Amino acid sequence: MNYQTLQVRFQQSICYIQFNRPEANNTINDLFIEECLRVLAICEARATIVVLEGSPEVFCLGADFQGLREDLLDGQKAAQPPEPLYDAWLQLATGSYITISHVRGKVNAGGIGFVAASDIVIADESAQFSLSEMLFGLFPACVLPFLIRRIGFQKAHYLTLMTQPILVQQAQVWGLVDAYDAQSDVLLRKHLLRLRRLSKPAITRYKSFAGELYELLYRSKPLALASNQAMFADPHNQKGIIRFVETGQFPWESE
Known part of the structure; x- marks a missing residue:
């Protein structure tokens, strides 16, 4: 597989x-x-555990603004269609395997979606988490159903409005991170030693039950997708994104 x-x-x-x-x-x-x-x-049939990782410095920084700028200047689509990404997070949250995000370094915006959709989040001491969308006239419409499920409405609300990163210690207090350590690789191995004892049928039944128990992820999907598309189609927001990619200046900064 390439x-x-x-x-x-x-x-x-x-x-x-x-x-x-x-x-x-x-x-x-x-x-x-x-x-x-x-x-x-493929994991639906082959895996009991899925581990998501980034680089030691960056887990995932969200939408590719550089690619979006190129698409906009070429007169192509306004933004990535949001449904496939939402479906990927749904699969992580409800699929027939245990999902673990192993976070090192920075996580921002859509990267938080992968973290919030995971069953277990393990991090090292360098991990920090942010939602920067409001700085660009956007908000994390597709991330929020998953994030609210994990940490509750008010903490997700605060993280959205403040736009600034929180460190791993705060993330654990809020429930966004389940466990962290300076040697997160060792911590991950300890979790895997325990989790690999669980059978595929048991995991499948439990994840299906948990998905039905918390229906917000499914009920929120139409609203989240529509909100996401409207924000990225807004010419003012598009202009701000293009300017940020080209100059590094945020929308509120004077030219």
């Missing part, structure tokens, strides 16, 4: 998916989403 945006390996029934767009800070584009969905479809 992928352009991911590095994938199976170790018995454990699938390791490493985000591999170092030149773009592991940002999310169409191919990234397509390849994630392709791997997760």
Whole structure:
């Protein structure tokens, strides 16, 4: 299996998916989403555990603004269609395997979606988490159903409005991170030693039950997709994104 945006390996029934767009800070584009969905479809049959990882410095920084700028200047689509990414997070949250995000370094915007959709989040001491969308006239419409499920409305609300990063210690207090350590690789191995004892049928039944128990992820999907599309189609927001990519200036900064 060859992928352009991911590095994938199976170790018995454990699938390791490493985000591999170092030149773009592991940002999310169409191919990234397509390849994630392709791997997760294979995991339905082959895996009991899926481990998501980024680089030591960056887990995932959200939407690929550089790619979006190029599309807009070429007169192409206004933004990545949001449904495939939402479906990837749904698959992580409800699929027939245990999902673990192993976070090192920065996580922002859509990267938080992968974290919030995971069953277990393990981090090292360098991890920090942010939602920067409001700085660009956007808000994390597709992330919020998953994030609210994990940490509750008010903390997700605060993180959205403040736009500034929180460190791993605060993330654990809020429930966004389940466990962290300076040696997160060792911590991950300890979790895997325990989790690999669980059978595929037991995991499948439990994840199906948990998905039905918390229906917000499904009920929120139409609203989240519509809100996301409207924000990215707004010419004012598009102009701000293009300017940020070209100059590094945020929308509120004077030219």
